[in-house]
Amino acid sequence: MSEARKTASDGGVATHRESPTGLDLDRLGDWLAAEYPGMVVGELTASLITGGKSNLTYELADSVQRWIVRRPPLGTVMATAHDMRREYTMAEALEGTDVPVPRMVAYCDDKDVLGADFYIMERIEGVPYRYADEIIPLGxxxxxxxxxxxxxTLAKLHRVDPGRVGLADFGRPEGFLGRQVKRWKTQLDASFTRELPGADELYAKLVAAVPSESASGIVHGDFRLDNVLMGADDLPAAVIDWEMATLGDPLLDLALMLTYQRRARVVAGRESTDPATYDATLAPGYLSEEEIMALYEAESGRALRGFGFHLGLACFKLAGISEGVRYRHINRQTVGAGFEDSGSTVPLLLELGLESLKEYK
Known part of the structure; x- marks a missing residue:
């Protein structure tokens, strides 16, 4: 599935007289003036940052500062998948840990402002590597x-004790994996526009294979290379996009990260395109799946027993996410470019999920 690159210029610059879709600068400016007097200096401008396929992200600026604004996508969405309060709370709690996160600035649950809740955070300088041609020049x-x-960084996140950072009640680790299976089946059903062979079979096999016990910790929900801003020193400057964060089995984060890599490898093998346009995880030098798993085990202290289930669930989850994006695109609820191929790899993901269940017993 091709995705638009993350750039700050793609949405165009807006002023109080011309706001980008989903971000009314007049209303936002009035709210900031009332709630955070003196925060804004001069006129506000904003541009849509494209690349993500879920929540909408904008760069906001006045005459001296720049921030990032996040809000849910347009149209009807699953509230649990686009919870701004969840993102804000998680990132705020992780400040002061060894997990790099942006500083949270403001949160608003008054839907009269932008039509949905939203939050503002500091803008971090960093690169969200997505394509091979962005990272190959580094060597x-x-x-x-x-x-x-x-x-x-993923292992650092999974070593954080939720209770010590005020997140003891942030989620329900018990039964997490079973709820995830049902949640993504619900997402697929709610996004129905076509028959998806293998979806029901994968769902049934996942339901039958849910582990009776699983690990517990903080789950990012969509951990991957382009959701981590890399600084000039090649170290993570900030982990971003916490919209699906919760408490549960952290191994699902690792499985989803590897699923993105597996999908990219299969797609690259099927298409006759320039290798530079492949996913960044396919660039020469990037760790293999086996190396990633071995390093994660060593850094996190977590064993990967029964990991085939997590890989199968990660495929099912990514299929649900992708089909949801496709549904919103068909119904003209997306903003920006790059959505034309959304959902194109869902059949592949369902195939990969059925195969993954046979692995790492």
């Missing part, structure tokens, strides 16, 4: 180092 050694730091 194999730096690419390898970046992928190592990505895995180490």
């Amino acid at each position: 194999e050694a730096r690419t390898r180092a970046i992928s190592i730091e990505l895995v180490r």
Whole structure:
């Protein structure tokens, strides 16, 4: 599935007289003036940051500062998948830990302002590597180092004690995996526009294979290379996009990260395109799946027993996410470019999910 690159210029610059879709600058400016007097200096401008396929992200600026604004997508969505309060609370709780996160600035649950709740955070300088041509110029050694730091950052997150950072009641770890199976089946049903062979079979096999016990910790929900801003020193400057964060089995984060990589590898093998346009995880030097798993085990202290179930569930989850994006695109509820191929790899993901269940017993 092709995706638009993340750039700050793609939405165009807006003023109080011309706001980007989903971000009314007049209303936002009035709210900030009332709730945070003196925060804004001069006129506000904004641009849509494209690349993500879920929540909408904008760069907001006045005459001296820049921030990032996040709000849910347009149209009807699953509230649990686009919870701004959840994102804000998680990132705020992780400030002060060794997991790099942006500083949270403001949260608003008054839907009269933008039509949905939203939050504002500091803008972090960093690169969200997505395509091979963005990372290949760094060379194999730096690419390898970046992928190592990505895995180490995930392990750092999974070592955080939720209770020590005020997140003891943030989610319900008990029964997490079973609820995830049902949740993504609900998402697929709610996004129905076509028959998806294998979806019911994968769902049934996942239901039958849910582990009676699983690990517990903080789950990012969509951990991958382009959801981590890499600094000029090739170290993670900030982990972003916490919209699906919760407490549950952290191994699902690892499984989803590997599923993105598996999908990219299969798609690259099927298409006759320039290797530079492949996913960044296919760049020379990037850690292999086996290396990632071994490093994660060493850094996190977590064993990967029964990991085939997590991989199968990750495929099912990503299929649900992708089909939801496709549904919103068909119903003209998306903003920006790059949605034309949304959902194109859902059949592949369902195939990969059925195969993954046979692995790592």
